[in-house]
Amino acid sequence: MTAFALLFTLSAIGISETVYLIRKRLASEKPVCPIGDNCTLVLTSRYSKFFIIPNDVLGLLFYVMASFVSGFLVIGVEPLALWNSIFKLSVAVGALLSLFFTYLQWRVIKAWCFWCVMSACTIWLMGAILLVSIIV
């Protein structure tokens, strides 16, 4: 229950962050960059899309799915085993993708984007919480 509360909270933070980025992109405005000033460079790079889908939209879909699934698991919506598997698998894929995007910022684009790093940390934290909840 505690793990799901934390996972739900993290997915909600992710939703608010990705919605902010999508709004800024649609309005063709620069997002606020609290640390560093390379957000725009990363967000407008050729790596900001996965085929034709912008990464912020992919992130939003992931976080919405994560919040729904953690909610379902708390409420007890069946099939619980399926929701559990979907949740663990999607967080694992998300964590790996975040690792790849962080590598791109570090080595390829050579610029850091605050929002991208924050999203990556959010997903890694979700992965860590899931791992701890499995172990304990």
Add this chain to the structure above:
Amino acid sequence: MKKTSFHFLRVGLAITFLWIGVLIFKNPEAWGGYLQPWAAGLLPVPLAQAMTGTAILDITIGALLLIDVFTWLASLVGAVHIIIVLTVSGITDITVRDIGLLVAAAALMIDSLPEWVLHKINGPKISN
């Protein structure tokens, strides 16, 4: 209110409303137990059904606050909702927390009121 603090308050309050909504969905009858008998007697629908409606309202308020759409309306409805909760649940050990949430919702509403609402409240400006 400073922009960053406004968004911290907005997201924090959104998560509170969303999570409460999820918890009420999990066990509506148990949450219905917080209602004073006189308030439960006033309900036109069964208690569990009324609490499910409350959960839907909480989740809607939370979702609107989270995506920053109609923030003023969501925080206004949220504040009114908390006033009703305070009224129907009576004074308990957790009343002080609800007062904190009420003031937070009111602060968000005041800071996000659109121009046309402010214009209606203040009336047209008289130029000399």
